């Protein structure tokens with residue numbers, strides 16, 4: 001949450017910084033601000049609301065500054081008002097700071113600063129930082145060779161919490177200082193120019209040479225180069241790596257919204273996952289080698305007694321599908337936990353447990369903390385209790401990648417729309433492959449069944465394409481009927497229950513319509529009281545053991561006058577007789593169906609939100625990367 005970006009070099013900083021903010025706006029859009037060093041002064045402009053408000057304020061301004069920082073905010077401490085917008089400055093307005101994260105001990109620091117005569121201009125936690133740096137700088141100038149980084153180093157050692165900061169000072173017009181503690185920041189290397197940002201999309205237009213700053217590290221960036229230090233003051237040797245990303249991936253490419261583009265990218269994402277995960281030469285005659293190329297430590301498969309999954313939001317829904325797959329295919333008892341709950345109330349330790357953290361961004365604070373906690377509490381335990389941590393992420397270079405040594409990369413490409421779509425489908429692919437891999441090693445299903453599953457998975461891209469081609473227009477028209485609807489219910493059972501939850505979450509977050517996902521059989525235990533002619537019910541009914549049960553549950557809703565929309569295969573007469581409206585999907589083995597059934601629900605949420613004229617890619621109050629608790 002919050003995006004930070006910084007530039008030092010030979011070009012005009014402001015354009016680069018604004019372009020960077022555009023790429024990071026998905027991280028928060030409550031306010032935006034920019035500070036540059038110009039003619040020995042800090043020039044700071046801030047605006048409440050989205051970035052275009054800041055851009056409007058800057059129209060007509062020429063700013064040749066070659067050093068600057070900029071911020072897009074997701075409010076934590078203090079209302080989304082201009083006076084709380086970053087950058088924040090010290091009393092003399094010589095130092096400007098931007099921050100992503102939360103300074104947990106800001107209250108005591110603020111009181112201390114106030115007692116020393118410091119006056120605050122905002123309600124934020126961040127403002128303590130420039131004031132503290134100002135104090136430390138006057139001391140460092142007496143003793144240190146590089147006073148600005150020394151002052152920042154002294155200050156970060158006083159801060160508690162998770163933060164990434166960038167600092168400039170009018171008295172040091174050739175320095176940009178960056179520090180990281182539990183919040184992402186990546187450095188970009190150009191020819192005589194250097195960048196920092198919360199995420200790579202802000203850097204991709206300028207450089208592919210990047211370096212992820214790690215926890216407890218500071219960088220001093222000048223036009224001559226970048227020096228990295230630990231918070232302890234030790235100089236560290238680090239080299240940038242080359243990022244393999246095509247800049248086209250972060251543009252809309254003619255789609256009205258990133259979300260729609262990302263929905264349409266899903267066939268390609270499934271293909272990429274298949275290419276990366278599956279050994280296509282494998283046959284059921286091969287009993288020695290797994291068809292899946294995950295290369296997890298062999299010891300992990302031995303005696304595997306329990307899998308526990310920690311995640312948040314949409315990733316939690318993917319984990320719920322994963323639980324179903326791991327239990328039904330690989331026969332491993334699996335528990336799933338909201339990371340925010342697990343970290344403060346962990347389940348008792350079970351021996352031979354595999355812990356999976358699922359996070360597309362790899363930066364979700366609760367998921368990272370849950371994994372860290374799990375690692376710590378298994379430390380120094382006997383071998384049977386040792387920590388076996390696996391991450392499933394779309395950003396292997398993220399904080400998750402630094403925390404966990406075994407990673408499944410979901411290969412979805414950068415996702416810009418705040419509502420997760422293609423990364424969800426990619427997480428499902430990771431769980432299919434993982435469940436098959438573990439099932440192979442544990443010999444819980446026949447080789448022919450594995451072969452059938454792999455064939456089924458290979459058909460998914462074409463089937464998703466078929467849904468997109470045949471249903472998008474229809475769903476767009478259907479969405480007209482629901483532009484004024486206030487409540488929705490989504491029903492599913494078995495492996496499609498998580499998809500009902502996901503359909504409801506997508507609708508809630510981008511259309512602001514109240515929606516609930518339920519296991520269809522649970523309706524009659526209470527929620528059915530909500531139903532009347534004004535509440536549409538979307539039911540996922542895929543042939544399999546619970547098909548008829550779902551149709552019966554749908555009939556119960558119909559008897560209460562609810563309008564029934566069925567996501568169900570073409571040519572299923574019973575379903576056609578049950579539902580008022582059908583959104584057909586191809587016939588498929590029920591266990592593979594979530595990857596198809598979620599597509600119409602994504603499109604429905606998208607078109608209802610677009611019909612309501614809402615900002616689909618940047619829904620209110622949300623941020624894509626939730627780096628605070």
Ligand code: F6R
Nearest residue numbers: 313314315359360361364419420
């Ligand atoms: C919903 C959505 C969120 C995220 C959640 C976890 O569309 O995007 O619910 O799924 O914030 O984020 P990650 O997967 O980055 O840990």
